[in-house]
Amino acid sequence: MADISSAILIPQTPTRIRLRPRHARLALLEARPVVQVVFLMRYVIGVAASSAHHLLAHPVRLVAGVISWWLAVVAAYLINGVMDVKEDRANGSDRPIARGDLPERVAALLTGGAAVGALALAAFVPGLLVWVAAFLLLGWVYSAPPLPAKRWSTACAVVVFGLGWTSFAGGAATTGGRLSTAGLVFATVMSAWMALVGSVVKDLSDVDGDATGGRRTVAVRYGAHLARALGATGALLVGVGAVLSWLLWAPYMLPAMAPVAIGAVCVVVQIVRTTRIAGGDRRMRRGAYRVFMRTQYAANIAMLFVLAFHGAA
Structure with a gap:
């Protein structure tokens, strides 16, 4: 009993944060390499679609x-x-922080x-500093207190659009220019794809964990059926917008x-397929x-080839 009381009365020495080489590797895995690559692709497209020459x-x-933008993405x-x-563990995520391999304090320091x-x-x-600062601020607003945008679908969509847009604009700023017409069209379409499609369908597989974390997304508040309907509608709107943008402003961007x-049609098909199958595991619901994500990669890679052959225009 004396030992217990002594342990309570004696102040505990704060645990030191010990950085190890493996923490850097785990941090990069936590920051989702697939997402890092697509953000860098957006940035490079902004560079190539700049109005500046040389x-x-x-x-x-x-x-x-490029390195600055990559670090900003990792931080976000x-x-x-x-x-x-909390949400990741409730959803059964195998990311390094959720599974306990990367301590939260170490991740915060990194x-x-x-x-x-x-x-x-x-x-x-x-010209780049303001865009990096804006991206980091949006990353904080998305995740961190006092009012993280991730809790509400509408706020999430707005912030996600900003994260996409700043990536393209930041690339153009690096060259001392601004986005060309083609760059503006592509940045708007792809940022809308992130906001109206990605930010909605990502919640379909994480409803339980989001509810545990206190989020008030459409899927949590009104059910997966409405979230699926919104995701499908958003996909069709962006898909139609992409075709109209090609016809009206940039014919060579087909x-x-x-x-x-x-991709818009495929998203709708996948949503309908998931709806018809009652239940389903998390992987199926994440379809x-x-x-x-595959659509983003395909469109960004195609845009890089377009810019390589036609220039910024």
């Missing part, structure tokens, strides 16, 4: 910009992992380091817009999100 006039600036998704640990690194590098690239239109 894109390779400042190669050091371009490299610094690491803080998301730290803040989502988040701060990545954010500082992103801002420091951006300071050496004229190879980049076609994957969005095809629409996988189609969403």
Whole structure:
């Protein structure tokens, strides 16, 4: 009994945060490599779709910009992992923080380091600092207190649109220019794809965990049926918008817009298929999100080829 009372009365020494090489690897895994790559693709498209000429006039600036943006993405998704640990564990996630391999305090420290690194590098690239700061702010607003946007579907969609848009605009700013007409069209379509499709269908597999974490998304408040309907509607709207954008403003962008239109149909098919199958495991319910991600990759890769052959226009 004396030992117990002594343990209660004696202040406990705070546990030191010990960084190990494996923590860096785990942090990169937590920040979702697949997402890191697609954000860097958006940034590079912004560079290539800039109104400025002589894109390779400042190669050091371009490299610094790419690394800065990558660090900003890592920071945004690491803080998301730290803040989502309760929901991730409830959903059975196997990410490093959720499974206990990456301590939350270590992840938080690495988040701060990545954010500082992103801002420091951006300071050496004229015009980029404001976009990096905006991206980091949006990443914080999405995940962190006092009012994380992830709790509400509408707020989530707005912030996600901003995360996409700033990635394209930040790339253009690195060259000292702005997005060309083609860049503006593509950035708007793909940011809308993220906001109206991705931000909705990602919730279909995480309803239980989101409810545990106190979120008030459409899927939690009104059920998966309405969330599926909104996801399908959003996909069709963006798909039609992609076709109209190609016809009205950038005829040569068909190879980049076609994957969005095809992906929209595939998302709807996947949603209908999931609806018809009662229950289903988490992987099955995540099918629409996988189609969403594949569509992003296909469209971004196609846009890089379009820009390589036609220029920013």
